[in-house]
Amino acid sequence: MKIGLDVMGGDFAPDATIDGAILAREALDAQDEIVLIGQTEVIKTYLEKINVSADSFAIVNAEEIIGMAEKPLKALTNKPDSSISSGFRLLKSRQIQGFCSAGNSGAMVVGAMYSVGTIAGVIRPTTIAHIPQENGAESIILDIGTNPDTKADVLYQFALLGSIYCQEILKIKNPRVGLLNIGAEEGKGNLLCQSAYLMMKDTTDFNFTGNVESRDLFKGKVDVVVCDGFTGNIVLKQIEAMYRLLQKRKLTDDYINRFNYENYGGSPVLGANGNVVIGHGISSAIAIKNMIVLTRQIYCGKVTNKIRRALHNFSH
Amino acid sequence: MKIGLDVMGGDFAPDATIDGAILAREALDAQDEIVLIGQTEVIKTYLEKINVSADSFAIVNAEEIIGMAEKPLKALTNKPDSSISSGFRLLKSRQIQGFCSAGNSGAMVVGAMYSVGTIAGVIRPTTIAHIPQENGAESIILDIGTNPDTKADVLYQFALLGSIYCQEILKIKNPRVGLLNIGAEEGKGNLLCQSAYLMMKDTTDFNFTGNVESRDLFKGKVDVVVCDGFTGNIVLKQIEAMYRLLQKRKLTDDYINRFNYENYGGSPVLGANGNVVIGHGISSAIAIKNMIVLTRQIYCGKVTNKIRRALHNFSH
Numbered sequence: 143m144k145i146g147l148d149v150m151g152g153d154f155a156p157d158a159t160i161d162g163a164i165l166a167r168e169a170l171d172a173q174d175e176i177v178l179i180g181q182t183e184v185i186k187t188y189l190e191k192i193n194v195s196a197d198s199f200a201i202v203n204a205e206e207i208i209g210m211a212e213k214p215l216k217a218l219t220n221k222p223d224s225s226i227s228s229g230f231r232l233l234k235s236r237q238i239q240g241f242c243s244a245g246n247s248g249a250m251v252v253g254a255m256y257s258v259g260t261i262a263g264v265i266r267p268t269t270i271a272h273i274p275q276e277n278g279a280e281s282i283i284l285d286i287g288t289n290p291d292t293k294a295d296v297l298y299q300f301a302l303l304g305s306i307y308c309q310e311i312l313k314i315k316n317p318r319v320g321l322l323n324i325g326a327e328e329g330k331g332n333l334l335c336q337s338a339y340l341m342m343k344d345t346t347d348f349n350f351t352g353n354v355e356s357r358d359l360f361k362g363k364v365d366v367v368v369c370d371g372f373t374g375n376i377v378l379k380q381i382e383a384m385y386r387l388l389q390k391r392k393l394t395d396d397y398i399n400r401f402n403y404e405n406y407g408g409s410p411v412l413g414a415n416g417n418v419v420i421g422h423g424i425s426s427a428i429a430i431k432n433m434i435v436l437t438r439q440i441y442c443g444k445v446t447n448k449i450r451r452a453l454h455n456f457s458h
Numbered sequence: 459m460k461i462g463l464d465v466m467g468g469d470f471a472p473d474a475t476i477d478g479a480i481l482a483r484e485a486l487d488a489q490d491e492i493v494l495i496g497q498t499e500v501i502k503t504y505l506e507k508i509n510v511s512a513d514s515f516a517i518v519n520a521e522e523i524i525g526m527a528e529k530p531l532k533a534l535t536n537k538p539d540s541s542i543s544s545g546f547r548l549l550k551s552r553q554i555q556g557f558c559s560a561g562n563s564g565a566m567v568v569g570a571m572y573s574v575g576t577i578a579g580v581i582r583p584t585t586i587a588h589i590p591q592e593n594g595a596e597s598i599i600l601d602i603g604t605n606p607d608t609k610a611d612v613l614y615q616f617a618l619l620g621s622i623y624c625q626e627i628l629k630i631k632n633p634r635v636g637l638l639n640i641g642a643e644e645g646k647g648n649l650l651c652q653s654a655y656l657m658m659k660d661t662t663d664f665n666f667t668g669n670v671e672s673r674d675l676f677k678g679k680v681d682v683v684v685c686d687g688f689t690g691n692i693v694l695k696q697i698e699a700m701y702r703l704l705q706k707r708k709l710t711d712d713y714i715n716r717f718n719y720e721n722y723g724g725s726p727v728l729g730a731n732g733n734v735v736i737g738h739g740i741s742s743a744i745a746i747k748n749m750i751v752l753t754r755q756i757y758c759g760k761v762t763n764k765i766r767r768a769l770h771n772f773s774h
Contacts, residue, residue, distance in 0.1 A: 211643075276703065287640055290648040324603055324691040327527075332606035332688040357695035360703055372648040375640040376689055377696060379673035384700050387592065387676055393709040 143173075144200070145437050146238035149180030150207045150225040151245020152425045156180060159244065160188050162430020167198060169435050176434065177238050179204050180225045204228035210423055214248035218256065226250065230257035233416050240437040244408065244421030244430060251288050251411055251420070258416035261446065263453035265296050267413035268303060268371075269420060271378050274400035277362040280312055283322070284368065286409065287375035294337040297321070297368055298345075303412040304366035305348040306452055310443035311436075312365070320354030320364030322373060327353070334370060347452075404429045407436030413449065417441045459489075460516070461753050462554035465496030466523045466541040467561020468741045472496060475560065476504050478746020483514060485751050492750065493554050495520050496541045520544035526739055530564035534572065542566065546573035549732050556753040560724065560737030560746060567604050567727055567736070574732035577762065579769035581612050583729035584619055584687075585736060587694050590716035593678040596628055599638070600684060602725065603691035610653040613637070613684055614661075619728040620682035621664040622768055626759035627752075628681070636670030636680030638689060643669070650686060663768075720745045723752030729765065733757045 149159045163176050170176070178185050182203040189196050206224035208217040218227055226249050229241040234257040243250050251267060260267055270284040284304045289296065301319045308317035321338055323331040328339055330353060342350040354364050356377065369377070385401040388394055407429065408421035417440045421433040440446070465475045479492050486492070494501050498519040505512050522540035524533040534543055542565050545557040550573040559566050567583060576583055586600040600620045605612065617635045624633035637654055639647040644655055646669060658666040670680050672693065685693070701717040704710055723745065724737035733756045737749040756762075 290640060322692065324606060324688055324695070332686070335688075355695050356692045357699045357702075359696060359699055361699075370648075372640055372651075373689060373692055376638065376672045376693060379640070379671050380675060380693060380696055383673045383675055383677075386673075388704075388709065391711060391713065393704065393711060393714065395707060395709060397707065398709065 143240065143438060143441055144175045144177055144238040145434055146177045146179050146229045146232050146241040147430075147434060148225045148229055148241070148243030148245050149178045149185055150204070151243040152421065152430070153210070153423050154426065155244070156184055156188060158425060158427045159430050160185065161427035162425070163199060163434065164194055165427055165431035166434035169431065170438060174438065175200055177202055177232065179229050179232070181205060202228060202232065208246050208249050210246050212246060212249070214246065214252040217246065217249055218253055226253050230254065233418070234258055240417035240419070240441050242408070242419035242421060242433045242437045244423060244425035244433065247420045247423070250418065254411050254414040254416065254418045258414055258418070260413050261415050261450050261453060264413035264449070265299055266292070267411050268300050269409040269411060270304060270307060271374075271409060272406045273359060273367070273381070274397065275362040276360050276397060279362050279365075281362070281365050281367060282308060282312070283374050283377060284366070284412070285371035285374050286378050287371045289371040290375070291372070292334070292370040294334060294341050297334070297338040297370065298341045301342060301348050301350065301366060301368045302452055303449060304368060306448050307410070307412060307445060308365050310445050310448055311439055314365050316349050317365035318351045318363070319348050319366040319368060320351055322367050322369035322377070323353035323355065325353065326355060338368075405432065407432035407434070410436065410440045410445065412445070415446065417446060459556065459754060459757055460491045460493055460554040461750055462493045462495050462545045462548050462557040463746075463750060464541045464545055464557070464559030464561050465494045465501055466520070467559035468737065468746070469526070469739050470742065471560070472500055472504055474741060474743045475746050476501065477743035478741070479515065479750065480510055481743055481747035482750035485747065486754060490754065491516055493518055493548065495545050495548070497521060518544060518548065524562050524565050526562050528562060528565070530562065530568040533562065533565055534569055542569050546570065549734070550574055556733035556735065556757050558724070558735035558737060558749045558753045560739060560741035560749065563736045563739070566734065570727045570730040570732065570734045574730055574734070576729050577731050577766045577769060580729035580765070581615055582608070583727050584616050585725040585727060586620060586623060587690075587725060588722045589675060589683070589697070590713065591678040592676050592713060595678050595681075597678070597681050597683060598624060598628070599690050599693060600682070600728070601687035601690050602694050603687045605687040606691070607688070608650070608686040610650060610657050613650070613654040613686065614657045617658060617664050617666065617682060617684045618768055619765060620684060622764050623726070623728060623761060624681050626761050626764055627755055630681050632665050633681035634667045634679070635664050635682040635684060636667055638683050638685035638693070639669035639671065641669065642671060654684075721748065723748035723750070726752065726756045726761065728761070731762065733762060
């Protein structure tokens with residue numbers, strides 16, 4: 143497998159991205175290749191500085207950089223030679239089988255939609271995050287910000303996409319899906335949740351177990367937490383706030399340490415018709431390494447194929 | 459001041475409510491009176507058991523009890539002799555100047571609207587919670603669940619109501635108002651936040667300082683966090699989850715201890731045309747005491763009058 147890495151993306155690029163690629167090399171198989179996409183001069187200079195042979199990697203030159211705060215569509219249009227635009231061209235032409243970046247996440251989602259597109263039947267591609275559970279398990283939450291406004295049918299599809307991710311990547315059989323809500327009983331919540339509940343309650347497309355409240359987010363009650371991207375982003379950044387606060391106050395243990403974002407490579411763009419992974423903007427080398435490894439897992443788990451098949455059988 | 463207490467409301471009623479009333483007696487002035495509303499027999503039996511004279515309190519008999527899970531409007535209609543219905547009758551007829559309960563919070567909001575009503579100009583009454591800040595300060599967040607679906611003009615009004623609470627109860631001058639959002643810049647967020655931002659950005663009705671992300675919830679950046687009731691409830695219960703988790707793991711310090719809900723008496727129903735306070739369902743005696751004290755603070759701070767005046771001058 144050839145994995146494209148946006149070397150220029152992320153707050154600590156290109157040092158952290160190249161260091162991450164070097165770490166990832168050891169975690170990958172010998173036949174896997176990491177394709178460094180970015181300014182060749184910058185890449186070679188850094189590799190030379192740290193005494194790593196440029197031969198360990200394929201390098202594809204891309205002169206432009208899309209900044210973290212740029213408007214996605216405008217940036218992609220105006221910067222065809224950016225590392226993100228180049229990555230998606232390589233992905234579309236199958237020169238790479240996966241593409242990952244810790245850069246502008248909006249540009250990554252829009253770039254995916256405009257290059258490889260979405261899987262037939264996908265209403266909105268989505269992004270996820272892991273939530274460590276007290277019982278040692280991992281749950282996921284989606285959407286985490288890609289879709290701040292969603293309708294009930296989109297939430298329904300998120301449940302399906304999240305279930306497939308859980309099965310294929312976290313190896314959870316028949317994952318339990320909970321609708322994030324402000325009460326446990328049917329009929330609770332805002333209008334969106336009320337209608338999503340009605341759609342989900344008798345489904346056979348996934349294993350719906352009812353509403354889940356945020357007070358139960360860490361209790362291992364469900365494997366997939368479904369919500370609109372506004373709510374998911376609020377939840378996720380509040381977890382970050384609490385983690386940072388506890389680190390600062392030295393109130394930590396093995397469980398709290400699992401909230402360190404570095405452990406997770408980022409999020410696949412679920413529903414994209416290709417293997418696309420978005421890392422956290424503040425990614426360190428370890429986070430970049432895990433992002434590359436996750437890209438390989440998405441590829442090996444055939445997540446895209448499985449979503450395609452599931453949507454083909456979609457009862458809604 | 460006469461403060462009505464729903465003795466039958468809350469998971470640990472009537473023991474916790476009566477114990478709380480006894481604690482509150484010491485915190486109030488000599489001329490203040492607590493009116494215990496509930497089953498006289500139950501109240502007298504408990505007071506006798508703990509050797510406290512029934513003369514310390516006024517007692518108003520109310521035979522019925524509204525359960526925590528009952529539908530508010532139906533329960534209030536079918537149980538006119540419930541402690542909550544009785545409390546609101548006393549409040550409306552000015553036999554008490556404030557009414558508080560740790561019982562069915564929906565019934566408390568609906569009861570307030572159907573008895574004392576809302577202050578002229580209030581679109582939706584709202585409830586708040588405190589968020590302890592790392593710098594020692596307190597912020598508030600509203601709405602916390604009373605209004606799961608809101609429009610932008612309602613968020614605008616929440617900002618105003620929250621500002622008045624902050625000024626009068628937390629004694630913060632010119633409180634900074636932040637709109638809870640998933641990005642810092644204008645234009646970020648869901649459609650609700652985008653339009654609320656446009657309404658707020660040039661206001662002179664309150665001190666709007668822009669968007670605030672949930673990663674900054676504890677950093678003392680704003681005094682009033684405004685959001686819809688769905689989001690606010692999710693945030694609040696996630697704080698509860700984290701607090702409970704840290705207690706369990708014995709990861710705690712003076713700051714973390716401030717998240718103990720017992721420290722806060724609950725929430726006033728801001729916008730109601732009377733002094734109404736709702737406590738947490740799991741209220742202990744200490745929480746009940748603080749709920750009674752908060753009811754007095756709302757009365758003494760003339761919060762209702764100040765909201766009335768502010769809405770009279772309302773520019774929107």
